[in-house]
Structure formats: C-alpha cells, structure tokens
C-alpha cells in the first residue's frame with residue numbers, strides 16, 4: 001500500500017477484540033480495510049458449524065468500523081451481543097479522549113450529533129484509561145479447537161435447560177477462548193441457544209432464603225472460583241453483553257448483590273447493565289473489581305479475598321435506592337434553603 005493513512009483505527013481494535021471474546025477469532029483474517037468475516041453473535045453463536053457471515057472492515061476516511069451481518073441481523077442487536085453500542089464504531093469519541101472534561105462535552109469537536117453528558121459507564125471507562133491496543137498477539141493457530149469444560153444450566157427444580165461449552169484453540173503464544181451453547185430438548189442435545197436463566201439457580205434460591213449475598217461474575221470460570229471460596233455466585237451464558245432483565249428477575253428480593261466487573265471495556269459495560277437491571281429488584285447493588293489482574297480468578301490467584309475487591313469508580317453507588325425514594329420536589333426545596 002502506498003497511502004500514508006493508518007490502515008486501522010481504535011474502533012477496529014475495539015470491535016475485533018469484542019468479537020474475539022464473544023465468537024472467537026476470524027478464520028481468515030484480512031487487511032482491516034477489506035471485509036473479514038466473523039461468526040455473527042446473533043444467528044451463529046450456537047456452536048454449529050457456519051460459514052461466518054458477519055463482515056467487519058475499517059473505513060479510514062470516516063474513522064469508522066463497519067459491521068454488517070450478510071444475513072441481515074439488526075446492527076444494534078449484533079453490537080449489543082458483544083457488549084458494544086453504535087457509537088463504539090467510530091474512532092473519535094469523548095470517552096477515548098483522556099484529558100477532556102467528562103461532563104457536558106459538546107458536539108463541535110466530535111461531530112454535531114454528540115451533545116449530551118456522558119453516562120456513568122462512559123465515565124468509568126474514561127477514568128480507567130484502558131489501553132486500546134491491549135490485544136495479545138497469539139501468533140498462528142497450532143492445533144484443533146478443544147472442548148475444555150461444560151457448564152450445565154438448570155431450572156430451580158433441577159430440570160436441565162442447556163449447557164455452555166468452553167473451547168480453547170491452541171496458538172503459538174497461548175490459546176484463543178470461545179464458547180458454544182446447546183439446549184436440552186428433554187431427550188437430546190440440540191446445538192442452539194437456550195432460555196435466559198442465570199447459572200446455579202439452586203444456589204440463588206438458597207441465597208434468597210438465607211439472606212446471603214450473591215456475586216454476579218462475567219463467566220462460569222469465575223463463578224467456580226467464587227464457589228471454591230465458599231461464596232454464592234452466578235453469571236449468564238455467553239459472557240459479557242448477554243445479560244438481560246430476564247436474568248435479573250431471578251435475583252429479585254436478594255439483600256445484597258456484588259457485581260464483579262472485569263477490568264476492560266466490555267467488562268464495565270456488562271457490569272453496568274447487570275447493576276442497572278438489579279437496582280430496583282434487590283436491597284443493595286455493589287459494583288466491584290479485582291485489586292490485581294482482570295477478573296475474580298486473577299484477584300484470588302494474587303492472594304486477595306472478597307473484602308479486598310475495589311469499587312469501580314462511577315459504577316459503584318452503594319445504597320443507590322435511597323436516592324430514588326427522595327421525591328424531586330422535596331430535594332429542590334432542601335437545596336433552595
């Protein structure tokens with residue numbers, strides 16, 4: 001190439017990072033400015049063999065990453081499944097400008113449509129200053145994908161609903177991680193998604209009965225680590241971006257829920273969504289993170305315990321519910337005195 005333009009921008013890193021986490025790496029990666037096909041997280045995230053049909057390419061003139069499902073899945077739904085939003089498709093956004101004031105940023109700098117205050121999760125991500133080029137270079141694939149663990153999801157009465165299988169694909173420098181889902185039809189396993197129930201519903205029931213606190217982690221591996229430490233924990237299938245209010249309903253009435261956020265952008269977005277869906281359903285929601293490393297397993301590996309978890313700035317708002325119970329009028333009166 002003779003053009004001096006950079007071949008890819010930050011948005012391309014963000015999108016491909018998220019896809020690698022959610023559906024695994026592209027089988028045939030191409031130049032960022034050409035379409036590379038990934039498995040579509042909406043209609044191909046079931047573990048079946050598919051010819052990947054989610055095209056991703058970078059447009060350097062717009063500073064934008066294009067994401068398009070050739071089977072016509074909805075763009076926002078595709079992004080939602082990988083923990084991103086439409087605005088993540090552009091390189092230049094307020095949250096990636098570390099030295100700008102976080103509130104009340106106006107559009108002229110970034111484009112005329114950007115005219116609102118940042119959300120708490122955008123502020124949290126800005127404050128954390130996650131490296132944008134943190135993607136590990138795994139090198140070439142050196143072996144076949146291998147199923148390394150299977151996590152069975154059951155209803156409270158013990159009936160099996162489905163399972164998530166964790167897959168490691170060996171590379172020169174480590175392994176790529178991916179997952180596939182299967183649904184239990186009552187007589188056989190069908191490679192398909194299943195009902196949105198949290199993992200370990202029996203444990204959640206016990207916590208609701210006894211008043212014990214519940215941890216919500218990003219994945220099954222961390223739930224297992226929490227269980228080993230004697231804690232009650234849960235997660236949703238398929239990791240960051242896949243939690244919704246259906247999952248949250250099962251935790252309704254819990255005294256205290258601790259959302260353990262992975263230390264990266266999808267992790268913060270996921271934790272914020274979990275916390276938002278729980279705020280009006282439980283006594284208290286905390287949003288905490290590892291003191292060392294990226295997730296709860298790293299935190300425990302470093303010798304820390306539950307009480308060492310750190311609050312995530314902007315996302316951890318202890319006893320937030322009280323704020324909602326303060327009528328707007330009386331607050332206004334108090335302030336004017």
Ligand SMILES: [Zn+2]
Nearest residue numbers: 040043069073
């Ligand atoms: Zn699709």
